[in-house]
Amino acid sequence: MKGNKLVNNKQEPLTFELITYSHMVDKVILPYKKNLASIGIDMKYRVVDSSNYFQRVRTLDFDTIGNAYPLGLSLGSELFRYFHSSNADIPDTQNLAGIKNPVVDALLEKIPNAKTQQELESIIHCLDRVLLWNHYGIPLWYFGKVRVAHQSNIRRPETETDYPMIINTWWQAE
Secondary structure, X not given: OEOOOEEOOEEOOEEEEEEEOOHHHHHHHHXXXXXXXXXXXXXXXXXXXXXXXXXXXXXXXOOEEOOOOOOOOOOOHHHHHHHOHHHOOOOOOOOOOOOOOHHHHXXXXXXXXXXXXXXXXXXXXXXXXHHHHOOOOOOOOOOOOOOOOOOOOEEOOOOOOOOOOOHHHOEEOO
């Protein structure tokens, strides 16, 4: 990432490269690039072949990438892998931002010891605020629903739960 340098008494724009391996994210990235340009930030957007992309991610050889953080039903281990200092700056890490923050570490270490749902939610909300405040990532989208395509003979329980995608509770009607 190249910072704002003063060249010939003129401020150069902040410049960085975002790499991805598919044009599937163009509809999100291109408007983002345009918005950044409107405030004087030059984002180079490059789609590279998948082997090159994954090699660069494994060796942390990038300015910026698009990334999703899949989470399970029980928070803790995924968040630890994504954000704890012990997972920063190592090959094949999931801490792609290289986060080394003692406050983040302390919050992550509290998660397994939470005694109540309310305590867990408080820790997670604090973690969210710290991660956002430190600008380790830029949330570009969120979709709070799960889409599923299935055949009309597939049935699932009529009672809705907080976790509608527990597929092993679904069955095929005769």
